[in-house]
Amino acid sequence: MSDVLPTLPGLSATGDNADTQPLPVETRDEFDVEISGTVGKPFVDNPKMASRNCNVYYGDKQAIFDVNLDIGKNEIIAMIGPSGCGKSTYLRVLNRMNDTIPGCRVSGEHTLDGEDIYSPDQDPVLLRARVGMVFQKPNPFPKSIYDNVAYGPRLHGLARSRTELDEIVEKSLMRAGLFKEVKDDLQKPGTGLSGGQQQRLCIARAIAVDPEVILMDEPTSALDPIATATIEELMDELKSRYTIAIVTHSMQQAARVSQRTAYFHLGKLVEVNPTDQVFTNPEHKLTENYITGRFG
Amino acid sequence: MSTISSKQKIEASLKKRYARERRFRLYGVVSISISSLFLMVLLFTIISKGLPAFQQTWINLDVTLSPALLGVDANADPEALFSAKYAKVIKASLKEMFPGVKGRKQKRALKNLVSNSAAWDLRDKVLENPKLIGTTQSFWFLAKDDIDVFMKGGIDRNLPESDRRIKDYQLEWIDKLIAEGRLEKRFNTTLFTAGDSREPEQAGMLGAIMGSFFTMLVTLLLSFPIGVAAAAYLEEFAPQNNRWVDFIEININNLAAVPSIVFGLLGLAVFINFFGVPRSTPLVGGLVLTLMTLPTIIIASRAAIKSVPPSIKEAAIGLGASRVQTLFHHTLPLAMPGILTGTIIGMAQALGETAPLLMIGMVAFVADVPGSIVDPATVMPVQVYLWSDSPERAFTERTSAAIMILLGFLVIMNSAAIWLRKKFERRW
Numbered sequence: 173m174s175d176v177l178p179t180l181p182g183l184s185a186t187g188d189n190a191d192t193q194p195l196p197v198e199t200r201d202e203f204d205v206e207i208s209g210t211v212g213k214p215f216v217d218n219p220k221m222a223s224r225n226c227n228v229y230y231g232d233k234q235a236i237f238d239v240n241l242d243i244g245k246n247e248i249i250a251m252i253g254p255s256g257c258g259k260s261t262y263l264r265v266l267n268r269m270n271d272t273i274p275g276c277r278v279s280g281e282h283t284l285d286g287e288d289i290y291s292p293d294q295d296p297v298l299l300r301a302r303v304g305m306v307f308q309k310p311n312p313f314p315k316s317i318y319d320n321v322a323y324g325p326r327l328h329g330l331a332r333s334r335t336e337l338d339e340i341v342e343k344s345l346m347r348a349g350l351f352k353e354v355k356d357d358l359q360k361p362g363t364g365l366s367g368g369q370q371q372r373l374c375i376a377r378a379i380a381v382d383p384e385v386i387l388m389d390e391p392t393s394a395l396d397p398i399a400t401a402t403i404e405e406l407m408d409e410l411k412s413r414y415t416i417a418i419v420t421h422s423m424q425q426a427a428r429v430s431q432r433t434a435y436f437h438l439g440k441l442v443e444v445n446p447t448d449q450v451f452t453n454p455e456h457k458l459t460e461n462y463i464t465g466r467f468g
Numbered sequence: 469m470s471t472i473s474s475k476q477k478i479e480a481s482l483k484k485r486y487a488r489e490r491r492f493r494l495y496g497v498v499s500i501s502i503s504s505l506f507l508m509v510l511l512f513t514i515i516s517k518g519l520p521a522f523q524q525t526w527i528n529l530d531v532t533l534s535p536a537l538l539g540v541d542a543n544a545d546p547e548a549l550f551s552a553k554y555a556k557v558i559k560a561s562l563k564e565m566f567p568g569v570k571g572r573k574q575k576r577a578l579k580n581l582v583s584n585s586a587a588w589d590l591r592d593k594v595l596e597n598p599k600l601i602g603t604t605q606s607f608w609f610l611a612k613d614d615i616d617v618f619m620k621g622g623i624d625r626n627l628p629e630s631d632r633r634i635k636d637y638q639l640e641w642i643d644k645l646i647a648e649g650r651l652e653k654r655f656n657t658t659l660f661t662a663g664d665s666r667e668p669e670q671a672g673m674l675g676a677i678m679g680s681f682f683t684m685l686v687t688l689l690l691s692f693p694i695g696v697a698a699a700a701y702l703e704e705f706a707p708q709n710n711r712w713v714d715f716i717e718i719n720i721n722n723l724a725a726v727p728s729i730v731f732g733l734l735g736l737a738v739f740i741n742f743f744g745v746p747r748s749t750p751l752v753g754g755l756v757l758t759l760m761t762l763p764t765i766i767i768a769s770r771a772a773i774k775s776v777p778p779s780i781k782e783a784a785i786g787l788g789a790s791r792v793q794t795l796f797h798h799t800l801p802l803a804m805p806g807i808l809t810g811t812i813i814g815m816a817q818a819l820g821e822t823a824p825l826l827m828i829g830m831v832a833f834v835a836d837v838p839g840s841i842v843d844p845a846t847v848m849p850v851q852v853y854l855w856s857d858s859p860e861r862a863f864t865e866r867t868s869a870a871i872m873i874l875l876g877f878l879v880i881m882n883s884a885a886i887w888l889r890k891k892f893e894r895r896w
């Protein structure tokens with residue numbers, strides 16, 4: 173194994189790491205590193221969403237330990253980490269999707285625009301309209317493309333007339349970069365599209381309710397590189413209007429799309445830093461081990 | 469060395485494996501052949517026995533509607549016309565046709581060439597047109613069941629007279645009638661338009677069909693919504709690992725295995741004796757069959773709901789749908805083909821059920837066609853049971869015909885299930 177940190181594609185080779193002395197890491201230590209709090213900069217000014225002392229339990233088993241994290245306005249934050257470290261679990265805390273899992277308990281304070289999202293008078297239905305979600309596997313409803321996108325607006329009564337609904341559907345498909353491909357087939361089933369198109373349809377469906385935050389749980393893991401590229405471009409465009417939190421197993425993807433990166437390990441948030449710093453000069457040894465491919 | 473020997477070992481075992489596979493396939497083919505053979509035998513016997521029942525013998529008579537015999541004339545009021553002596557007129561016309569009849573036995577036999585419904589037919593015709601009185605008209609009347617059975621070859625005329633239900637003198641009359649073209653076999657509409665009767669030639673399935681229809685209606689209207697709601701609650705809303713929920717689940721599964729006659733006893737004790745639901749009615753029959761059908765529908769619906777991909781539910785919840793909205797917008801429509809299949813299987817079972825209905829009085833002889841769910845009624849399988857129990861020869865073929873009609877309805881129901889499933893599946 174090389175002692176020099178490999179430069180990841182998509183990052184400038186002349187980064188800070190050129191003159192940083194890479195730490196020789198002993199294999200035996202890799203898993204023994206103490207995780208005491210989060211290193212880096214988990215907090216931002218004026219965050220869109222924030223978590224303090226977040227703990228999540230599945231029955232007796234704790235899946236998330238004391239996570240403190242801010243998500244800034246109109247930023248894309250990437251969440252990376254080995255399988256089973258709790259990325260999905262944390263993401264689902266943010267729109268209370270964990271409520272639907274029997275035995276799942278969430279503690280700590282979680283806010284959206286400073287409002288407590290777990291307070292008793294917060295309606296989870298309203299929260300999920302404001303914090304949308306895109307899942308790992310494309311999951312269009314077995315209905316027409318039009319009905320897929322129109323489902324959310326209909327549910328929340330966002331359109332007062334058929335023409336208004338048509339507009340919302342068209343605009344959402346346009347923003348998701350799918351409109352050109354499907355504009356003549358709006359009444360065809362959404363499940364008949366290709367995998368990449370289906371995922372963009374799911375993104376269109378999520379943005380049709382005009383959420384403020386979009387949570388994406390490995391949105392491209394089922395897609396080929398070209399479809400992935402389309403969706404990454406799309407995220408870049410969506411950034412101007414929405415705040416996006418994306419879970420990914422592809423470090424290249426995290427590097428390409430995100431401004432900040434959060435590294436999770438065994439249910440703990442280890443490091444949060446600007447993306448280029450995480451991939452060139454990680455602060456924590458575990459982060460370094462992960463991005464150099466020593467585990468994960 | 470070792471690799472060669474293991475290759476040989478595998479080769480040796482391969483032969484055995486293929487042989488086993490071939491044998492297994494053979495078992496399958498054999499068992500399918502045996503079961504289809506049984507089915508063919510069953511269908512063949514039923515159809516060959518039942519087909520003659522779809523035909524019926526009619527007798528043509530020249531009836532002189534003499535006012536003297538009838539006791540009324542053409543200007544009489546309808547009430548008098550209604551109670552005029554039509555049977556006498558028919559008897560007279562038979563006597564005229566076969567003059568030499570002597571003795572009480574032969575006279576009775578002569579009268580019994582035609583069904584006793586002939587007088588009522590004649591009455592209806594006269595009521596329709598009173599001007600017929602005083603004229604001689606040619607009418608077709610239903611033949612008595614013995615004549616009908618003879619005409620369909622059910623009685624062998626070569627047997628010694630003492631072994632036949634049709635005596636020599638009757639044979640003479642029949643031969644004469646045939647020679648004059650006064651005997652005719654027609655399609656048996658009575659089977660579909662009449663209720664039950666003690667006289668085979670007048671007995672029909674309509675009463676049982678309507679009884680089954682009303683009973684099934686009650687069963688469907690109760691068991692479908694209750695079953696689907698129970699399944700949806702247990703699958704989607706009930707707290708998991710809760711002792712009460714587990715207890716209910718176990719009971720539902722056990723109920724599916726309870727002998728159906730127990731439901732009949734329960735219905736008798738609870739619905740009739742305690743709640744006072746009128747006995748022998750499709751209402752109480754439907755209630756009892758609902759109890760019997762519910763476990764089937766609940767179990768099938770739960771399986772169907774469980775097989776809806778969770779990702780679809782997550783997508784809906786993630787967009788801000790409530791759990792009830794998710795259920796009604798996505799889970800139930802997607803589960804509907806499975807739910808409908810289960811429902812129709814349950815309904816088909818209920819349609820063929822006899823034992824519990826015997827307990828609640830639906831085995832009574834009911835001649836009137838029921839017009840609502842609270843009229844006394846019987847159902848098709850019970851009709852089969854009643855007819856198979858009747859001594860008259862003519863009921864034997866009608867029993868088979870009734871089975872054919874019942875099977876026909878089952879086929880229609882199963883086709884409906886397939887059609888509904890296709891229809892729901894095609895939507896997406």
Ligand SMILES: Nc1ncnc2c1ncn2[C@@H]1O[C@H](COP(=O)(O)OP(=O)(O)OP(=O)(O)O)[C@@H](O)[C@H]1O
Pocket residue numbers: 230235253254255256257258259260261262273
């Ligand atoms: N529904 C559940 N019930 C019980 N335990 C769960 C459930 N979902 C997740 N877990 C546990 O919580 C931990 C975190 O899981 P999570 O799905 O958040 O990991 P992840 O980081 O998203 O992993 P991956 O990258 O493989 O998707 C795991 O140990 C997992 O076993």
Ligand SMILES: [Mg+2]
Pocket residue numbers: 259260261389
């Ligand atoms: Mg995950």
